[in-house]
Amino acid sequence: MESKGFAIISPSSVRMRLWRVVGGCDSGGLVVRDGRDLESGAMEERLQHGATVEELQVVGSRLHYKKRSGNGPAMGWVSILAGGKRLLEEASEHDWPLLVQQEDLWALELSEEVYEVMRKKITEPRGKGKYNAFFPSYGHFRCAACATPLYSFQGKMKNGCGWAAFSRCLAMDFDESLASVVAQVDWVSGGREILCRSCGGHLGHVFMDGQCLGGDGPERHCVNSMALVYVEEETALNEVCCDLRRFHEQLRDHSNDGSYSGVMDASSIWQSPCKAMR
């Protein structure tokens, strides 16, 4: 894969502790202050759920951070805990995205349309994507931001949902924990947001109605065409379901502590996949 000058985070290159924002989804993000003191000035912008930050200093339950990915102020102080709830958790070395770069560099590197979809998570209009009705007989689709192979031509579904749809994604092995596509809770509109494991770019959503709509597996990846680039080359990668581990972790954590009461209904989403369509 083309490196495009990203820093690749591997266990040997990570010297600092990383934290991921897991709270604030019900309050518009975490309040960021310019000092450690809770009385110091609050910044206008908030640190958003899903952002990854680098630890500069921890004093009690206050974290001085420098942002690595996601939305919010580049640097400041936030609370790790508030009212008994955990707002940030340590990110593991196996976490994604694997390729991290600052949000302002994405804005410079991607076209405005791709940036809107992949970094701002704006869904392209139904029926307008260039790959909706494109069914090649060879080749594969890559991430429009980092060129990671995501889907093969075989996985393309003719389900007519209005966006490009795929029943499986690509992986290095027959192992979903290595899938090129990962899922997390969509804190804004509910359901499962899917992202490129390499760069964390937003792709769309995954629904569990694949078999009901003629797919050969349980999943239907509903993908913005703007997040993809078709290439004619064949790929030797395997096809698997996406990596849902973080989604399950989030669902477990937030349904237990009551901090998530969004659109997604955790009790029905697995029991009746065909009814889980939004």
Ligand SMILES: [Zn+2]
């Ligand atoms: Zn990517």
